[in-house]
Amino acid sequence: MRKAARHSLVLLVLYASLSAFPNLSDKNQGGTEWVVLLHGLGRSSRSLARLEADLAGQGYSVLNLDYPSLKYPIAYLADEVLHPEVARLSAASPAKIHFVTHSMGGIVVRYYLKHHDVPALGRVVMLSPPNQGSELADLLNGSALFKRFIAPAGRELGTDTDSLPRKLGGADFDLGVIAGSKSYNPINSLILDGPDDGTVTVESTRMPGLVDFLVLPCSHNSIIRDKTAIGQVIHFLRHGAFQRTAGSG
DSSP states (O other): OHHHHHHHHHHHHHHHHHHTOGGGOSSOSTTOOEEEEEOOTTOOGGGGHHHHHHHHHTTOEEEEEOOOTTTSOHHHIIIIIIHHHHHHHHHHOOSOEEEEEETTHHHHHHHHHHHOOOTTEEEEEEESOOTTOOHHHHHHTTOHHHHHHSOTTGGGOOSSTTSHHHHSOOOOSEEEEEEEOOOSOHHHHHHSOSSBSSSSBTGGGOOTTOSEEEEESOOTTGGGTOHHHHHHHHHHHHHSSOOOOTTOO
16 A cells, blocks of 8 residues: 555656646646747757746747757758748647747747647747847858858858848738847957947847837846846737836836
8 A cells, every 4th residue: 555655646746747848738728828939049958947947937838959060950850840830839739929039049940930830829038039140150251161050041041132031021920139339259249330239230130020129238148047138028928019228128
């Protein structure tokens, strides 16, 4: 009897630990809305852990997708990695599905939404996306070392008219973009033209079809952990606009 009781206790603890991670479940928690998170190039889902926790604390079910950003081109990442996950969520629940992205994750979502229908599509927030491409990608694309060792997706992020971000067109969905204007990388900032976050310029984050646009004093890497930025993400998901505060633009 005691053995059976121990077995039941183990199962109970295991169930409780799994239920603490909504991205491991095929069902959202209590029918709440989903938010799909996509990290940037060369990063992992861990980089969005604070954003994930804050969204979950606001009642959202969160899928913090860990995808192989360094291994495949953007089309593959959208069609073969992101699409099955979104299709799974759509089939499991009629709840809205929102997207929040960092850096190149925004381009993956743009490609995805251009080629796939999401019946319960909610809103999209992009943090520091290279929506018009990256001058750094232009520079590095001329390097044989870059072409050999940097991801196929990274090589698609140039600024010329044939680059993938430029060919995707405007947004036909509710899109808010938050750009950063603080750089801790003076070398990159010498290359970038205009205010920048050390990786992309403020201007390059813009694109046609934006519902709202905001500039915060954050760097490319700090914006995903910034309390104000996360609060603005949540506000946009709820209201379809950013909250205007001192220091925002």
